[in-house]
Structure formats: C-alpha cells, structure tokens
Amino acid sequence: MYGILDRALKSVVRTGTLHVTDPDGRNYQYGDGTGTPVGIHITNAAAALKIATDGDKYLGECYMDGGLVPTMGGIYDVLALLMHNAETFSMPNVAKAAYAVRKMIKRVDQYNPVGKAKDNVAHHYDLSGQLYDLFLDRDRQYSCAYFETDDGSLEDAQLAKKRHLAAKLNIKPGMKVLDIGSGWGGLGLYLAEICGAEVTGVTLSEEQHKLSNERAQQRGVSDRAQFLLKDYRHLEQKFDRIVSVGMFEHVGVGHYREYFDKIKTLLADDGVAVVHSINRSDGPGATSAWVKKYIFPGGYIPALSEVLPHIEKLKLYVTDIEILRLHYAKTIHDWGIRFADNRERAKEIYDERFCRMWEFYLAASECAFRFSGMNNFQIQFVKNQHALPLTRNYMIQEEERLRAIDSRLPRLKSVPAE
Numbered sequence: 001m002y003g004i005l006d007r008a009l010k011s012v013v014r015t016g017t018l019h020v021t022d023p024d025g026r027n028y029q030y031g032d033g034t035g036t037p038v039g040i041h042i043t044n045a046a047a048a049l050k051i052a053t054d055g056d057k058y059l060g061e062c063y064m065d066g067g068l069v070p071t072m073g074g075i076y077d078v079l080a081l082l083m084h085n086a087e088t089f090s091m092p093n094v095a096k097a098a099y100a101v102r103k104m105i106k107r108v109d110q111y112n113p114v115g116k117a118k119d120n121v122a123h124h125y126d127l128s129g130q131l132y133d134l135f136l137d138r139d140r141q142y143s144c145a146y147f148e149t150d151d152g153s154l155e156d157a158q159l160a161k162k163r164h165l166a167a168k169l170n171i172k173p174g175m176k177v178l179d180i181g182s183g184w185g186g187l188g189l190y191l192a193e194i195c196g197a198e199v200t201g202v203t204l205s206e207e208q209h210k211l212s213n214e215r216a217q218q219r220g221v222s223d224r225a226q227f228l229l230k231d232y233r234h235l236e237q238k239f240d241r242i243v244s245v246g247m248f249e250h251v252g253v254g255h256y257r258e259y260f261d262k263i264k265t266l267l268a269d270d271g272v273a274v275v276h277s278i279n280r281s282d283g284p285g286a287t288s289a290w291v292k293k294y295i296f297p298g299g300y301i302p303a304l305s306e307v308l309p310h311i312e313k314l315k316l317y318v319t320d321i322e323i324l325r326l327h328y329a330k331t332i333h334d335w336g337i338r339f340a341d342n343r344e345r346a347k348e349i350y351d352e353r354f355c356r357m358w359e360f361y362l363a364a365s366e367c368a369f370r371f372s373g374m375n376n377f378q379i380q381f382v383k384n385q386h387a388l389p390l391t392r393n394y395m396i397q398e399e400e401r402l403r404a405i406d407s408r409l410p411r412l413k414s415v416p417a418e
Helices: 002-012 045-053 055-065 075-088 093-104 114-125 129-135 154-169 186-193 206-219 253-266 289-294 304-313 327-341 343-349 352-371 393-406
Strands: 017-021 027-031 038-042 068-072 176-180 198-203 225-229 239-245 267-280 317-324 374-382
Touching: 002 027, 002 045, 002 075, 017 068, 038 045, 038 075, 045 055, 055 068, 055 289, 055 352, 068 075, 075 352, 129 327, 129 343, 154 186, 154 239, 154 267, 154 327, 154 374, 154 393, 176 186, 186 198, 186 206, 186 225, 186 239, 198 206, 206 225, 239 253, 253 267, 253 304, 289 352, 304 317, 304 374, 327 343, 327 352, 327 374, 343 352, 352 374
Parallel strands: 017 038, 176 198, 176 239, 198 225, 239 267
Antiparallel strands: 017 027, 038 068, 267 374, 317 374
16 A cells, blocks of 8 residues: 555655655655655555545544654644645646545535534634634734734734734724624724724624623723624625625635625725735635645635636725735744644643644644745725725824834733633
C-alpha cells in the first residue's frame, strides 16, 4: 500500500526535506535536501492508501486518528512543506479528479436554507465558549485581524480591524446599523459605544446570542445594541449602514444573489454596506472535504469573480475594494500559539482527538493563507453613488478620529462580568 503514497510524494515534494517512516519501519526521504527537515510516521497501511488517493480528505483525519504522526517538527511544518510544494508542482491525477468532483457538486453541498444554515452554524459556533477563550483575543474576535505594524499584538490588531471597518462605514451618531453574523458582539458593541450607532446584530448561534446581549448589558449600551437570534433573511426594517464580517463564507454560492438582494432591500437609499470575507485569489474552487466534514459544513470561500457579478446585476455601486493579504496568516499564527499554550485545558474540555482536529484546522488554515493564495476582501457598496465623500481621505481621517477615542477606553471583554 505504501508504494502508492511513495509515488505521490515523489510527484509532490520536490523542494525541502521530508523524511517518512512507513508502517513496516522503512525510511524514505523526499525533496532536494534543503531547509529544515520535516518527518512523519505513517503507522498503518490504510492511512498510507487514504492519504495517497485523497490527501485533502484524509490527511487531517489520519492525523486525528494517529495514522500520521509527526516525528520531526509539528503538523504545521508538515503542511507548510506540502502546501509550499503544491504551489509549484502539479498534484497527482487522483487528487485532481477528487477536487474536480467536489467543484461539480459544491452547490449541493452549500445549499443553506434557513433551518439548515442554523444547524451548520451550531456545528462550529456553539462549541464551548471556554474553548474560544483559549486562543482568541479578549474580545473574542473570530475573524481576520488588521495588523497596522508587523510586530503588533493580536489584541491591537483586532481593535484596529473594528476601527478600520467603522471608518469605511462612515457612521454618524444615531445611525441604524445592522451587523449580519454578529458573533459574540465585539464589532456591534464598538459601533454602539465608540460611534454612537443604534446597532442590531443577528446571529444563528445560541451561544453567541446569549453572550452578546450579556456584554451589551455589562457595557451599559443595551439601549443602543441588541442582538437577535435570527436569520438575516427574516429582517424587514431599513438600516443606514450594514456590515458583515466573516459570515459570507457560510452563505453558499447558490445563495449569493439572495444575500445581496436582501442587503439591498434592507439598506436605506443613502446607505453604505461593507462585506468582509475570506477570498480565494485563484478563482472559483471547492471547499476542502476535511473542512466540510469536521469544521464548516455548508461553508465555502468565494472568489471575487463569483461575488461581484451579483452586486452588479442588482445595480449596486461598488465604491471600494481592499485586499488584506497576509493579515489572516498572522492572525491564525497567533491563534495557533495560544491554542498550543492551552492545549491541556482544551483536552479537559473535549479530548485528544478534538485537540488534534483543532491543531490541524489552525495549521492548515494558516498555510492556506501563506502558500495557497487565500486572502481577505472588504467590499464597500452603495445604492446611491453620492452617498460617500468624493475621495477615500474620509476613511483615513475617521480612522484617526476613532483611534483617539478607543485608545482611551478599556478594552471590551469576552465575558459578561469579571
């Protein structure tokens, strides 16, 4: 069985150094001998066959179940070597075929009507809140941070992300703002407290809904920030501003027209909307089979070419697009370090297999942003092209104004009371 994996690794690993011990204890080396060596032990023949025929689906599963054990470096190092090589060299034909099939059926996988969408969200976001506190920042921001300096802290970068988005929204006090996919409330609370907005956040996660409102009560802004356990498709009122961060990845390609059509319906005639999402820079693709099964069922990372046509057809004006390149790689890198530091506590909450799953998820995600062309886009759009100032200078000025305010205030906390 190992012979099939041997041929696949010879095809993929051309640079770097990968040492492999097969199920019978035989040792192999792949690559050109450069760089820091990485090593793995394939512990059984079934794991070798699975990885060889569909590594996208089974590499993570074999790591979770002990079929693949890193012997030199960790799982991040293994994935970094493989994905860096995959950037340059062609994947085996069997892997290409499996990916092609996933692309063909992605609309079926991403069919997310209201009820199913809630179930998909619960799969990931209704995990124990204690887990998220082990690796996220204190505000429990679970999306790409914005690093204003290369050596900035995660906390500073997540605050900067909220400030950056608020500046693009160009909010005036008293404006009604909708946050679609409001998470644990951090952005909504910032817009209410710092910008003086009247915020409505919607989430499908019961855990997020509960904590968001507790935090609003704690911060004394519950009169200006309310969080609803509701699908955005069930909203009817108009909003001056609409923002959505890290939620669009859960919409599904078959629902993009529905998503932007609903935003258009909810947005005031002179309103402004900003959508922040992960982006695949190499065009339309398919969700990783492993990610679909274990992490984000129903999820999909879009390409700009799949998104912009829907905005155009609805006669909305795109007024600004920004690509955040390596910001998410840096964000997830910090998450990975924090999770590793708290791994034993995570194991107490769940178990060893879960910890390996989460390690693989974080490592694979960071590598995707470093080596596989993933990045983030922020798209600003309006119904009336006169709704914003003539130049982008207002964003810079507003960001500095907000910085002067938020830098003096205590940081929002992820827990209702301490």
